[in-house]
Amino acid sequence: xxxxxxxxxxxxxxxxxxxxxxxxxxxxxxxxxxxxxxxxxxxxxxxxxxxxxxxxxxxxxxxxxxxxxxxxxxxxxxxxxxxxxxxxxxxxxxxxxxxxxxxxxxx
Amino acid sequence: xxxxxxxxxxxxxxxxxxxxxxxxxxxxxxxxxxxxxxxxxxxxxxxxxxxxxxxxxxxxxxxxxxxxxxxxxxxxxxxxxxxxxxxxxxxxxxxxxxxxxxxxxxxxxxxxxxxxxxxxxxx
Numbered sequence: 417x418x419x420x421x422x423x424x425x426x427x428x429x430x431x432x433x434x435x436x437x438x439x440x441x442x443x444x445x446x447x448x449x450x451x452x453x454x455x456x457x458x459x460x461x462x463x464x465x466x467x468x469x470x471x472x473x474x475x476x477x478x479x480x481x482x483x484x485x486x487x488x489x490x491x492x493x494x495x496x497x498x499x500x501x502x503x504x505x506x507x508x509x510x511x512x513x514x515x516x517x518x519x520x521x522x523x
Numbered sequence: 524x525x526x527x528x529x530x531x532x533x534x535x536x537x538x539x540x541x542x543x544x545x546x547x548x549x550x551x552x553x554x555x556x557x558x559x560x561x562x563x564x565x566x567x568x569x570x571x572x573x574x575x576x577x578x579x580x581x582x583x584x585x586x587x588x589x590x591x592x593x594x595x596x597x598x599x600x601x602x603x604x605x606x607x608x609x610x611x612x613x614x615x616x617x618x619x620x621x622x623x624x625x626x627x628x629x630x631x632x633x634x635x636x637x638x639x640x641x642x643x644x645x646x
Contacts, residue, residue, distance in 0.1 A: 450631075450634060452568075454568075459618060459636040459637065459638055459639050460568065460618075460636055461636075462631050462634045462636075465630075465631035465634055469630070469631065471630055471631035471634075472629075472630040472631070472632075503567065503568055505568070507622055509575075509577060510573075510575045510577070510578060510582040511570055511572075511582070511584045511585070512558065512570040512573070513570065514560075514567060514568040514569070514570065515567075516567050517567045517568070
């Protein structure tokens with residue numbers, strides 16, 4: 417199974433901060449990685465697919481990068497509505513696996 | 524409108540089974556790869572199984588082998604997930620979610636999630 421390790425967890429930040437979340441996989445997965453945002457009580461929302469592609473409708477302050485085993489989600493200027501939990505997921509092989517989640521908290 | 528709509532909340536007793544449905548609209552079931560993910564209260568996302576195009580078959584997570592059955596009715600574009608021998612640890616929100624398979628997907632449009640179905644297991 418491919419293990420997913422997200423860091424940091426949790427993350428404390430302020431409105432306007434630049435935030436980076438890292439996801440490291442135990443095996444190479446090319447670019448088969450998605451990033452999701454989840455607000456409590458809601459289904460996960462797709463932000464980034466195939467490592468670096470912004471899902472339509474997602475604000476431009478979100479970006480993704482990486483390939484192989486190391487991936488990064490960046491929020492260029494944190495907004496109040498961005499305080500949530502973020503998950504990475506690999507779709508390279510079964511079993512599909514998720515990172516443990518990074519909760520972005522208000523500092 | 525492209526969406527997944529799941530069946531409503533369930534309350535079950537330990538040892539019972541639950542069957543959750545997920546109806547797709549905007550695509551046909553055969554165009555996408557259907558998966559099921561669950562989330563226990565306060566916990567992260569856990570993949571239960573789904574159709575893996577790379578394997579050409581439905582694959583179940585080892586943790587659920589023997590207890591879970593995932594089926595599809597292509598005549599109604601509805602997928603089902605049945606979990607048996609329920610225990611309190613199975614209390615969770617269950618999501619259906621899709622990945623691209625043979626559909627033409629604009630952007631990330633094939634990565635859909637249902638609204639979630641809360642299954643509560645309690646005596």
